[in-house]
Amino acid sequence: MTNLSGKKRQQMLEFLEKIKEGLSDETSLSTVRDIEEELTTRKYGLVWEKHEERIDQEMQTKVPVFTEIKERRISMAGREDGYHYLLEGDNLHSLRLLGETCRKKVDCIYIDPPYNTGNKDFIYDDAIVDEKDGFRHSKWLSFMSERLEAAKELLADNGVIFISIDDNEVYALKLLCDEIMGEQNFVTNIIWQKKTGASDARGIATITEYILVYVKDIRRADQIFDKNYQAYDRKRYRFTDEYEEERGPFYYDSLDRGSVRYSDALNYAIEAPDGTPVYPNGRTEFARDGWTWKWSREKVKWARENGFLEIMPSSRKENGWAVRYKIYLNVDNEGNPVEKCAPYKNVIQTVLNANAAADIKRIFQGETVFKYSKPVELIKILLRYLKKKDALVLDFFAGSGTTGQAVLEQNRQDGGKRHFILCTNNENHICEEITYIRLKRVIEGYRMKDGGKVEGIPANLKYFRTDFEEK
Incomplete structure (x- = not known):
């Protein structure tokens, strides 16, 4: 946030006017005008150093395109309700491309972005951002703002976005979302109790995370959110x-x-x-x-x-x-x-983060293939908050594919016809060897480590990879 007072700003603007009187070359005048614009356009909100990513530069000369990997297509007999989609590549490329086909068509977005803890969880422009990086927070805000602006264009008029976050960036994210989504479209901050304690706590144990909830248009909130019909005894x-x-x-x-x-x-x-x-x-x-x-x-x-x-x-x-x-x-x-019935509440205490490891281990026969996924049940709870049972659900930080599994399981549970679009990169072959395999096994069924068989949830899936063409 800027601490520049209104009086100080006015003094600076008056000084710039005096400088302009003595300038004649257009370059200097243009620079002064840029400074004036910075002083007059920002009255309240976040101030950060904007950064340009390599992919922004690439898109100046190249056009990203989706190429289907047909050998990974899953088509189940008797399934005539369309396809789910797994998109491999940088999520900014995917969002730009989806803007061509899915603008104002996405009903629900859930994302679990990097939390920017400083513990090597956030990679920006192919470099790890750690706690010593002086631009750590501004890089994260630049990274998130581009993606949220693109995502907003995809949301339907009665669309909603859920964003998981923790204490490291929740306050900055709230202000960023207020600016992009509109402060008036903020619904709530869901408090998720993810564990019961922390033996290594410094003074007070932090056992919660957050899920910020915004809608495209708050006037449509009653059309978006369902009631809890299990709210009475x-x-x-x-x-x-x-x-x-x-x-x-x-x-x-x-x-x-x-x-x-x-x-x-x-x-x-x-x-x-x-x-x-x-x-x-x-x-x-x-x-x-x-x-x-x-x-x-x-x-x-x-x-x-x-x-x-x-x-x-x-x-x-x-x-x-x-x-x-x-x-x-x-x-x-x-x-x-x-x-x-009653409105759903903004506290979730019925599912723990430890469940996430069990969810994915079960599918991969006890092997730990991914450490940072969210519990499937957590995403299913969010899906149940919504009235629309045939929603198009987007996750552009899809990771191991938890959102895809949650959509399939919730469809089976309530007879819904939701479809998902998952976007993830292929760092360390995650998309090919974890996300895709996880979805394939959930769809087709699989055997657990103890030999027990889990029945599949029949669905159709297409796998696309982001390539580039010269402009």
Whole structure:
């Protein structure tokens, strides 16, 4: 962030005006104008040293093209629902090419980019960026900004992007995404508890990572995100009455509430079956102790007449009566049909990072072929957040192919027809020998180390490699 004050900026601009008065050559004037533009266009946001990658220079004279490796095509008999795609090559090349065919067609993007920890996890322009590199953060921001700008062009109008990250760059990434995606299109920062502890912690154990969530257009959020229909405990609904066929089973809740939102209008007497006046908090008379009824007089009258309210003897209440209302499974407390659900929450605690190693080891017969993948179940959870069950899902930091496996498994689980596009380089033959083999085995089935067979998830796959042609 820049710490330049408005007053200081204005002083510098006034000084540049004086300099311009004494300049006559166009080169010097152009330089001064460039400085003026830098001072006037950036009011708030990230400031970093922009870097040019080798691939940017290559694309000035060459055109990237996709070439299918046909011997790696997987076509399953009876599968007429199209192909999934695995793209080998630099992901910036892939994104540029996808811009020609998939602009505004991608429904969901998930990426797990380098976290830029300084521990040789980030390679920029064929060189490892470590913690001693003075341009470590600006190189990472340059790297990410180009790819996110290209990815935004691929997102459909009701599209969403999920980005995994940790503490090293989460704050810079949030500001970068605010600039590229629009601050107003930020949905949430999902907190993922990836482990239960850390014995080597310095003071306080860090057991979480983050997943930033942005949509292309926040006005379409209700069209994008599904509800959690498992958000209620079915076992609570253990009572029935004469309305069961229409309303379903129910459970009881107390009608009185102790609340800071006190109102005299909600602090009134309800007549018990024996004529006793019943006030909130078990009182027998009016008092302003902070307790009120949840419903108005009119609603209580309606609820009693329609079987939504019961007044029962109670030895625990001073006035001898408990006022309880019924919460039905199939209707709300006004009798309207409802489907019990709630928005998904921005905390994931049900899947651990250790599961990722087991996921990939199972497919490769116990061998550790890749160390830094995400758990399949984590990506499946994100897919379940979305309403669209035939979404086109893109991962341009695909690594070992976790997102592809998650799409296939979630399709099998809920009958969806999602398709994936995975982009990864072939450093150390990862695309050919890990990503492709993993997807092939998930699709066709495989044997585990103990000899047990895992049935495949039939699907069609095409494998493309990025080549170059002269312009």
